[in-house]
Amino acid sequence: MRQDTLLAQAGARRDPATGAISMPVYPSAAFQHPALGQSTGFDYSRTSNPTRLALEETVAALEKAAGASAFASGLAAIDAVMRLFRSGEVIVVSEDMYGGTIRLFEKFGKSAGLEFLYVDTSKADLVAEALEKPGVRGLFVELPTNPMLRVADIAALGKLVHEKNILFVVDNTFLTAASCRPLDLGADIVLYSATKYLGGHNDLIAGIVASRTPELCENVAFVQNAVGAILGPFESWLLLRSLKTLSLRLSRHGENALKVAEFLQDHPRIRNLRYPGLPADPGHAVLARQAGTFGGVISFEVESREAVERILASVRVFMFAESLGAAESLITFPVAQTHADMDAKTRERVGLTDSLIRLSIGLEDPDDLIADLASALEA
Numbered sequence: 550m551r552q553d554t555l556l557a558q559a560g561a562r563r564d565p566a567t568g569a570i571s572m573p574v575y576p577s578a579a580f581q582h583p584a585l586g587q588s589t590g591f592d593y594s595r596t597s598n599p600t601r602l603a604l605e606e607t608v609a610a611l612e613k614a615a616g617a618s619a620f621a622s623g624l625a626a627i628d629a630v631m632r633l634f635r636s637g638e639v640i641v642v643s644e645d646m647y648g649g650t651i652r653l654f655e656k657f658g659k660s661a662g663l664e665f666l667y668v669d670t671s672k673a674d675l676v677a678e679a680l681e682k683p684g685v686r687g688l689f690v691e692l693p694t695n696p697m698l699r700v701a702d703i704a705a706l707g708k709l710v711h712e713k714n715i716l717f718v719v720d721n722t723f724l725t726a727a728s729c730r731p732l733d734l735g736a737d738i739v740l741y742s743a744t745k746y747l748g749g750h751n752d753l754i755a756g757i758v759a760s761r762t763p764e765l766c767e768n769v770a771f772v773q774n775a776v777g778a779i780l781g782p783f784e785s786w787l788l789l790r791s792l793k794t795l796s797l798r799l800s801r802h803g804e805n806a807l808k809v810a811e812f813l814q815d816h817p818r819i820r821n822l823r824y825p826g827l828p829a830d831p832g833h834a835v836l837a838r839q840a841g842t843f844g845g846v847i848s849f850e851v852e853s854r855e856a857v858e859r860i861l862a863s864v865r866v867f868m869f870a871e872s873l874g875a876a877e878s879l880i881t882f883p884v885a886q887t888h889a890d891m892d893a894k895t896r897e898r899v900g901l902t903d904s905l906i907r908l909s910i911g912l913e914d915p916d917d918l919i920a921d922l923a924s925a926l927e928a
């Protein structure tokens with residue numbers, strides 16, 4: 550089945566006993582065994598649960614992956630992937646990633662003996678150089694990066710790791726399979742904060758890992774069961790329901806974001822505007838080759854931190870909150886929120902200043918969003 554058909558029928562045809570079109574929620578911790586040595590396929594819900602399995606199989610089909618595992622949050626998904634590496638191994642990572650991912654790597658990855666090399670992964674030559682360092686076993690890229698929206702060329706990086714013993718992981722939270730499929734471009738693992746576009750309604754926290762090979766799937770599922778940070782059946786159902794509208798939502802997020810970015814691009818108070826959907830954006834051409842839509846996240850600078858504070862206090866349609874990827878448009882101040890834990894030197898190097906604003910463009914009428922920004926920028 551094609552992608553939109555898979556999405557529209559997410560969770561359907563899975564309950565032959567009743568013919569339920571909407572996948573039922575199975576809030577059962579354990580499952581009765583027919584006899585000793587026999588199983589219905591489900592034993593204990595940490596290991597596998599019918600509602601979670603419906604979600605995992607749907608995502609695996611969307612990603613053309615060998616399998617997928619659903620976690621309690623995006624960070625739990627990243628933590629599970631981090632546990633595939635062994636002490637002494639080195640992972641090359643995007644330097645301007647989501648602050649929580651950097652915190653996880655620095656606080657827990659390092660104490661497990663892992664080493665992280667931070668590079669600008671939008672520059673394939675810098676990645677190639679880093680991959681030559683001794684002990685490198687992983688490449689972890691955010692596409693595009695949060696919040697600087699730098700775009701890595703996944704196909705080019707896929708060629709760099711090809712036939713090397715390097716696990717290539719892409720955090721595709723900002724685009725989803727409805728726009729880009731990193732496994733097709735040479736990645737081994739694609740992962741998500743499903744809290745964002747996959748969920749899409751600001752009403753759940755979830756994470757997903759989908760892998761190219763059965764062996765990787767088995768290893769991730771082992772961590773999922775052994776560590777236990779699973780997605781519960783209710784959230785699994787909610788996420789399945791959200792998937793039905795994923796490609797519709799992604800298209801509208803992209804259309805709205807482009808209109809807002811075009812407005813901001815001509816505004817005299819805006820500097821360093823980043824939106825890869827704009828032809829003038831440095832990441833545009835690369836992303837256009839590998840993605841169908843450009844997502845709904847925009848970042849830009851104004852003249853000062855005081856100006857940011859005035860804008861945050863003035864918006865009436867945007868809400869000041871720290872997430873992205875859902876129906877409601879949000880405005881975020883990364884230095885004080887999502888990236889508060891990033892050290893000052895790194896922030897300076899990647900351009901994450903205290904006059905930077907991140908917008909997550911939702912599904913509202915774009916004219917209301919533009920009018921709101923226009924009046925907040927006048928305040």
Ligand SMILES: Cc1ncc(COP(=O)(O)O)c(C=O)c1O
Binds near residue numbers: 623649741743
């Ligand atoms: C790109 C990216 N990856 C991972 C995460 C972490 O996901 P969660 O908040 O669902 O744990 C986030 C959260 O903002 C994110 O933006």
